[in-house]
Amino acid sequence: MRHIISILIENEAGALSRVAGLFSARGYNIESLTVAPTEDSTLSRMTVVTHGSDDVIEQITKQLNKLIDVVKLIDLAEAVHVERELMLVKVKTTDETREEVKRLSDIFRGKIIDVTLNGYVIEMTGTSDKLDAFVAALDEDAVVEVVRSGPMGMSRGEKGLHL
């Protein structure tokens, strides 16, 4: 099963490699990983998307908790949560396709953030499924470049990950 683990970790050199190293050393999967400092600059928040049986996920969370730099973590998949991923897509356009690509982007609530004679850069956020769907809807030959942040998430309501 897919799990999204959100981690608050000391914002120190090497913290990221401790987490990444743990996953590779113990043979756990990482589908995606995002990390950036939080509103408190001494803390980073990391989101790891992984999959595994309940036993494996239990070990992953225990092993992560054991890292000295990890302050707190939650498995978002355990409760209701929202998740979003950011994507930038560079699309080739011609006079004939320019309007069509823009319309498609609008349908997916994308934003065109760069326009050149030959194409667009489209910014889009949403669940990973939605981003997949948008890329699939584009003409395969028109897609020049795709960059995705990997999902990040937050639990809904009162529950959450903070000090």
Next chain:
Amino acid sequence: MELSGGEIVVQSLEDEGVEFLFGYPGGAVLHLYDAIFHQEKVKHILVRHEQAAVHSADAYARSTGKPGVVLVTSGPGATNAVTGIATAHLDSIPMVIISGQVGTPVIGSDAFQEVDMVGITRPCVKHNFLVKNLADLAETMKKAFHVATTGRPGPVVVDIPKDITDPSIKIEYEYPREISMRSYNPVVKGHSGQIKKAVDLLLSAQRPMIYAGGGVILGEGSAELTEFAQLLGYPVTNTLMGLGGYPATDKQFIGMLGMHGTYEANMAMHESDVIIAIGARFDDRVTGKLEEFCPYAKIIHIDIDPSSISKTVKVDIPIVGQVTEVLREMLDLIKASNVRIDEKALEAWWSQVNKWRDVNCLEYDRHSEFIKPQYVVEQLYQVTNGEAFVTSDVGQHQMFASQYYHFDKPRRWINSGGLGTMGFGLPAAIGVKLAHPEADVACITGEASIQMCIQELATATQYRTPVKVINLNNRYMGMVRQWQEFSYECRYSESYMDTIPDFVKLAEAYGHVGMQIEKPGDVRPALEEAFAMKDRLVFMDFITDRTENVYPMIEAGKAHHEMKLRVAPGTPIDRELA
């Protein structure tokens, strides 16, 4: 008080009450060594190889409970230390390893003797630090000791660039008395509800087992474990790391369990209906084939490390907490409980356990014309009155030591259980002897293992650590040969060394006493003679039976009740198998 970085490190060691610093100098730590030169409280032990520095400090920690401290230089000094660090990590030994690093301006430039020590050791330490600012140094030292010694202990590396220890830059020094880390708060007290449930289950058991590991020793819980086991009257087995955590000569002790554990311990685990695991981690050398491990048992597991629980074997009642705290709480509940143990069931259980005991699985041929390694360990046990500190290397001799030396006290049995590091024994013995100068210290080793850190015979000369080296010399890497005999149709691929040094001359070359013992009848007198030489290191080269194997044995892939036993005519084993 204004101090330089080098002085801060040394002063903080003094403030931590560090007696011995095991190390080896080099370019990146010269400022530090100069600071050591100017003080007398922390005694530096100069080893002959950095790996040995870590093993000696590790064994010092194992035998005293105090953290072991190491100082090595950058690059090769640091990488040489890694095997020792991994050894300590797998056995959860509290240690602080200080490594020199190239100066901060050149980090990352492939400078002379530069290696990414923090990166290399990350998977084999409890935590590590790279000190980039002099202002953080004292606090980092405090954190290192705090992390190493609390919770589940472990080694902590502090990597210090050379410019941080510059003698010309001084800052105000104050060693923090306490430290709190928001990201690190080990659990101490167990969950009361879980403890209550565990006690209810324990009291209702028909075929109970107490399975205790190294956590009991690390957590100083031997007294509590002994009281707990004796109050209940249940059989006790120890892991390799747990030996001495429960008195081996007590009638409730049924030996070590696992791959080379006793028949009675493994059979009892297999048939048990309630097992309480205390500070043990269901290691693969204990469980054998996981799917068939303890099929009838409900399992209670006490451990300080949540990640040890249900890692390999799913348990029914997990309790995270300090072993002494949890056992004390259990003792109170048991004493206050009006539930009585089913004495009839317990009696029947003991009579079954005793039948397994009667198989006498550790019996061996006592009439051989060759010296049996088991016999040497038995005699060592008698000559030292069971009071010695025994370190070991890794292989057959390690198993013979664990089977035939009966440890009644914790911290007396010092071996590399988790990593299985050959070369551990001799430097370990030196570390133990420094900590316990009055005690008998024996290093049980083999002719292959001993050669991995043989250079430490010089350290032993320099610091006058008169340990006794018990070399069980069978001219083979015995354990490798045994596996090749059982699983590779006796193809002894590279498990034999063509040239073995003359250990007597070698010992003498280092200034020690060497003895070679070839006849069974000479074993006892030689041991008595050696241990009478209180102020000399005696290297005892016992020429043992080349073909001897360690029994019982659970072969790879087999379940823990499927043991290979030694079958000798006329022994009770024979009857059992018939």
